[in-house]
Amino acid sequence: MKAAQITSFGAADVLQINDVDRPAPGAGEVLVSVEASSVNGHDVIVRAGEVKMISGRRFPIGVGLDFAGVVAATGAGVEGYRAGDRVWGMVHPRQRHSVAGAAEYVVVPAGRISAAPVDLSSVEAAALVVAGSTALIALRDSVHLADGERVLVRGAAGGVGTAAVQLAHAMGGHVTALARDRHAELLTDLGADEVLDYRSTTSDQIGPFDVIVDTVGTELHCYRSRLAKGGRMVTVGLSPSALAAIAASSVHGSRRIRTFSANPETPVLRAVADHVTSGALRPVIDSVYPLADIAAAHQAFERGGVVGKHVVTVPRSSV
Structure with a gap:
């Protein structure tokens, strides 16, 4: 073969x-x-x-x-x-x-x-295997997104980002997508309530957010500062600078930067499939x-x- x-x-x-x-x-x-x-x-x-x-x-x-x-x-x-x-x-x-x-x-x-x-x-x-599983674990298991919370998805046009926008919307979040302007129509169709161009929007111009899902892995300390009280942040975009920011944030309680290695087994894959079947998630x-x-x-x-x-x-x- x-x-x-x-x-x-x-x-x-x-x-x-x-x-x-x-x-x-x-x-x-x-x-x-x-x-x-x-x-x-x-x-x-x-x-x-x-x-x-x-x-x-x-x-x-x-x-x-x-x-x-x-x-x-x-x-x-x-x-x-x-x-x-x-x-x-x-x-x-x-x-x-x-x-x-x-x-x-x-x-x-x-x-x-x-x-x-x-x-x-x-x-x-x-x-959708990796993208859907990673987004689901991030939102459901890592930051425990609740209905009505304000969500920022950074790197929203990528594989994990597009899945995270859809799942955050399905879970009742108010979703802000950070991506290129030209992707605004697609991301709005996927469930984003607001789309901001990352090239012209700095971290200090937005927020606060209850949840931040980062797929980029840079400037994490800047975005963590945009968390509301009790806010949670997770990154799947690991880099040396991201690892340093995660370590530096570990003393900040709920506002620490979380991360994980997506390693889905059958129950997670079934849950992703359920979201596809319900119409909440598409590739x-x-x-x-x-x-x-x-x-x-x-x-x-x-x-x-x-x-x-x-x-x-x-x-x-x-x-």
């Missing part, structure tokens, strides 16, 4: 589509025939060698954090899934994988998948690339300016 892998750390051109043995599911595992994956920040930093403590230095290393497709086979002891079921899920972000989501087949524990929303294609589903896709062009998808991600997600399709015999 074909799988996207790296044999050295570096820029997007180190990505290769290699012929590898098709894996077989062990006890408690599921073999998924992958139809689509997406490009995430995690994929890029693994490829660039920024998380060697997780990925290790033993090559090849598979890329692709998420996937959507069809169950091909199940291992011993797996209940609730059978061949032909449409599913979505993630490989474990803190483990090394020689084959990951950007491959024709991937093996994962059954607890890392769930039934994909029936109304979504695999391309659409792949755009936003910037562009679609075949597996053979995954390097171009990574390059587009790194250029920035994305609206939603870059998705990679995985046809059989793709190269």
Whole structure:
């Protein structure tokens, strides 16, 4: 089968589509025939060698954090899934994988998948696995958004940002989206009550907010100052400066800056699917690339300016 892998750390051109043995599911595992994956920040930093403590230095290393497709086979002891079921899920972000989501087949524990929303294609589903799960965990579990609270979503046009705008709106928040002006119509349609251009709006011109969801990872101390009394802030845009700001904020009680590593298992994936089924959440896709062009998808991600997600399709015999 074909799988996207790296044999050295570096820029997007180190990505290769290699012929590898098709894996077989062990006890408690599921073999998924992958139809689509997406490009995430995690994929890029693994490829660039920024998380060697997780990925290790033993090559090849598979890329692709998420996937959507069809169950091909199940291992011993797996209940609730059978061949032909449409599913979505993630490989474990803190483990090394020689084959990951950007491959024709991937093996994962059954607890890392769930039934994909029936109304979504695999391309659409792949755009929501990480984005939807991250936004849901941020709003529901990290900052505990309550009905009627004022929410700022920073980096609102990206994958997590567009999901966060929709979910915050569905949870009853009054949503301010910080993004480029040209994305105002889309973000308003997704549920934003107000859209501000980040290029002409400084942190001291806005707020206060009860909740801030940051996907950028810079100037966190400036935005934290815009929290109301009892306000909560979470960032998923980690960088050295973000980590310093998180540490410096830890003495500030509820106004500390929270963060987490999204690692959704079946219950979270089911909850995201429920939001899709209810109409509260829909995918936003910037562009679609075949597996053979995954390097171009990574390059587009790194250029920035994305609206939603870059998705990679995985046809059989793709190269």
